[in-house]
Amino acid sequence: MTSVPTWRAHPVRAELLRGSAPWAGAAVLVVLAVPLILTAHEWQGGWAQTQALLRSVLTQLAAPLAVAAGCWQGQREHRRGTRELLRSAPRTRLARTLTAALPTAIWTSGAALAASAGALLACWPYTSAGGPVFSAVFADAGTVGALSLFGHVAGAVLRWRLTAPVLALCTPFAELLPVMSLWPIPDRPLSPAPATPMLQTSIPVWWQPLATIVWVGGLGAAAILLYAARRRVYGLLPLAAALVAATVLVQGSEHAWRPDPLALRLACDDTVRPEICVSGAHPGMLPEVRKALSGLTARLEGVENTHVRLVDIHQRMMQAHVTTQGGTHIPERDPDVLTMRSVALVGQDVIRGRLTDPEQFAWDTAQSLTGEAIWCEARRKDMEVHRIDRAVTEFLAPNPAGAAGQDWSGLGSPSARDGGEPGDREALAAVLDRLRAMGDEERRRWLSEYFASARGCESTRVPAL
Amino acid sequence: MTGTGARVMGLTVTHRRAIALDSVDLDFGTGVHGLLGPNGAGKTSLIRVLATVAAPAGGRVELLGQDMTAHRERSRVRRRLGYLPQEFGFYPGFTVREFVAYVAWLKEMPACSVADAVERAVERVGLMDRIDAKVKTLSGGMVRRVGIAQAIVNEPDLLLLDEPTTGLDPEQRVDFRALLREVGTACAVIVSTHLAEDVAAACEQVTLMESGRVAFRGTTAELRELGEATPHDAPDGTVSPIERGYTAALRLHRASSWDPGTAPDTGSGSGSKAGR
Known part of the structure; x- marks a missing residue:
């Protein structure tokens, strides 16, 4: 017997390297790279412009793709006929779901981070002061990953083959829901959709990206737990955290952004x-x-x-x-x-x-x-x-x-x-x-x-x- | 875990309002058990209940001495279970090693033992030279062997194989039967098949099912004897004694089902033999 390291035998490694997750990451990288390269002259040299554009492409292009990739992965058990085998195993559905869903979240958010890092690096030589708001970059990439978890749960529940593209088409509109005219709060604190003017003139205070991550990530975690946990009541914990973060974002919306001192x-x-x-x-x-x-x-x-x-x-x-x-x-x-x-x-x-x-x-x-x-x-x-x-x-x-x-x-x-x-x-x-x-x-x-x-x-x- | 094999009492399984298994009593100890029967006899329904993927509509199921109603016991049994479904699903982008390791992880094997267990299982099915090939590059027979490897990776105490020889060529089938005999020395192996020669070559016990009921239970030798004792009109050598026994047992069961006066003791527990 050849000696294979224990970590190499872990399924997370296989899930990270095989299947649709790496392709999803590559696709996210491409859909982000193309508009960034085509419009480079519009943002290179301005941290604010770069970050505003990044937020825009991440939420409008990468997020729908991440949802679709998550959905496709969520439908895998049904598509590949492995449900029977999985159901005969003692490993919990939560562990199985996380093992299958997290690689897509990691790849898509990693690709979003890589594209953001590339854009910020390309911006850097032409700037002379200030720097990027890294917490906003991480919050946006985290949003992409969290949305892929939503997609995974949707795919696991809905077996219709066109669920993934339909979800991808619906995602931009879903992201805009909190900013539609009926929404009473004008600063759209709960929406991951572009807040371009805000990012071009202001920078978030320290807790704003943190609260955003808890808000979106909490919803993603709640979706996973409510779907896969043996005790679904556990799903209420991240849901409660998400609601607390949402309350903080809404109540503190007036103080969540401050003018860029530079x-x-x-x-x-x-x-x-x-x-x-x-x-x-x-x-x-x-x-x-x-x-x-x-x-x-x-x-x-x-x-x-x-x-x-x-x-x-x-x-x-x-x-x-x-x-x-x-x-x-x-x-x-x-x-x-x-x-x-x-x-x-x-x-x-x-x-x-x-x-x-x-x-x-x-x-x-x-x-x-x-x-x-x-x-x-x-x-x-x-x-x-x-x-x-x-x-x-x-x-x-x-x-x-x-x-x-x-x-x-x-x-x-x-x-x-x-x-x-x-x-x-x-x-x-x-x-x-x-x-x-x-x-x-x-x-x-x-x-x-x-x-x-x-x-x-x-x-x-x-x-x- | 102290118990061995599987035992069902009054097992009833329904599928879309149709009765797939009708109050069946069976037990399977250590050794290789063949599960024979025509399409729709209830073989797969029985295997799925034993694999804990389908819930019975009635009756009691004991696997490895554990009652399957409680979650904790079910998990404990599942760790010691090997299962190859009739429709074996796999992830084509995984390598053989990765897929079998994935199933080992599903079976909650200790992480430190997985790597060696995977290689051992793959070696037993003769795929060692393709262990790092992606499953999608393998032939149908090889994929079936991957399915067998994943089923035995945890060296199960109860191995359930649903049509395991589908797609295997004659040589692979011979090797597989040898593997079954080897595995069957230490655990209970239940093989559902429609190929009588698989049963003849690899199984010690045989259960013949039809229409959700047990048509015959006995040793393979007894089924062969039944075949040899039954007159037939096929030319010699074209039908094996075990196939003749299969046909004879089915006919006897059908006849007894139509005539309550001569009904055999089918579906009432182990050791029942058609026409006796």
């Missing part, structure tokens, strides 16, 4: 004027933004009356969210602070730690600087003043959509949009030429005077050009 901070460069401040969650973007705005800040050197600081709008919104306790109103304006486009919008303005269009970013920032004047109705009606506002914007950062005087559509030119004078383009180009033709000192003085007027609507205060 996103509330600012990472500033005060070596330039105006100072440039990006979200504290993306301090690594500061050199990129400074480079994009280098032309603008160079042209504003020595100019007075400009804003002191350009601040990432995402940070300002987050700050507003905190100060208004959940509201989204912009807080009272700081006259020295001007908001600019956010570098936290990974996948839009920023892809893998790079601005997608630095020229557009600079032009948008220039628009913000002159924006109050441009959108002021009184100044818009005065074509000459409005032309000056637009010329200053173009001077600070050229419109990437076209050369000056050739394409002003991006500026929202009233002449083009509102049917203004046909000669407006030429007039605007002439104003811009005059501004460019000024000596440096003269232009600084003029711009200082202009920015003194740019915060108001009085067109009479705009210096002539």
Whole structure:
């Protein structure tokens, strides 16, 4: 007789290596990998975006697959005709069920963890601050495993061959049940379905993932025990734990998430004027933004009356969210602070730690600087003043959509949009030429005077050009 | 566990309102017992009750000296039971070693003894060279041998085999009968089969069943004698004495069932012999 280690003879090893469990794990890995790879540019570089997407694909794609895999495994005894043999054995149904069901749960949740780890690793090189919320990753993977246990019990009870695909199709809707309009709690604390906005702006407090695991895992354990335990009353224990966790989640829903402290901070460069401040969650973007705005800040050197600081709008919104306790109103304006486009919008303005269009970013920032004047109705009606506002914007950062005087559509030119004078383009180009033709000192003085007027609507205060 | 074999008293089994076993009294001691009978005779119903997978509608079942009504005793007996169902289900992705080990685990064998017990069982059925092959790669006969290996992995005190030779080729059948004889020296083996030659070659005792009742009980030699004593119209050599005995016993049982005056003492306990 050859000596085989005891652990090799244990059926859990065979169940883990054979049958449908490894295939289920591979399938989960594939269905997670495909959307993650296809949308990599939308999340690489942002922990929040990565985790929000992970939650979305885990609950919408991996969970239904795990339910179907569990169901398929649960139907195995019936499909393979082994019930007769199993029923003649003394090993309890609970032990048999756990041995058959846990490998699928382990493989599917393991695949979910592996995909999550891969995504977080792929995200990491492009991030500069913070880190993932690991407890949320484990809670989501645990949810996938727990749902496979539900599937197993359903498969063991329902012998219909199409039970697995039907359950897979129903799972996303079942996950959304707690968030439908009849559900009285708006923050969907009991639903594993995506809470993308929540994950993008907030992080869970320590007990939230723990309570979620107990809630979903408790239900899964209760299903297994109520189905397989000799004393089914034991199933009430995990059920009670799940209900307690659910109560904690519902009662504490207002305090289960907190704003990401990093996103509330600012990472500033005060070596330039105006100072440039990006979200504290993306301090690594500061050199990129400074480079994009280098032309603008160079042209504003020595100019007075400009804003002191350009601040990432995402940070300002987050700050507003905190100060208004959940509201989204912009807080009272700081006259020295001007908001600019956010570098936290990974996948839009920023892809893998790079601005997608630095020229557009600079032009948008220039628009913000002159924006109050441009959108002021009184100044818009005065074509000459409005032309000056637009010329200053173009001077600070050229419109990437076209050369000056050739394409002003991006500026929202009233002449083009509102049917203004046909000669407006030429007039605007002439104003811009005059501004460019000024000596440096003269232009600084003029711009200082202009920015003194740019915060108001009085067109009479705009210096002539 | 002190008792041996199996004993049923007044056993009645119903299947979809039809009576599969009609108040049968039987006992099986150490040795190989053949369970013969035509399709629908109640052989599988009896085996399933003895395997504790089907509950009787009436009567009493004692296995290895234990009454089967209590859960604790039932579990104790199941540890000492070997069972090959008529429809042997298996997990095709498992290797032979893994599947037999799985059944050993089901039978709550001590973990430290499983590995050796598995190899011993697989060796006894002649599959040692395929022990690490997946079951799905095996031929039908080999799968049947896997079924036998799983049934004997715990060296049972009561071995129940339902149509075990189905799918085996003649050589494998010969080997299997030798295995049965070897196992039967130490425990009670009950073999349900429709092949009289299996019984002739491997069994010491034979129970012939028909329509849920016992048509004949006795030794294999007695059944053979009955066959030899019965006139037949088949050419010599085409029908074996044991097959003639099988046919004769069935005919006698049927005749007695129709004529209450000559009814044999069937279904009333061990030792009954058709027509006597």
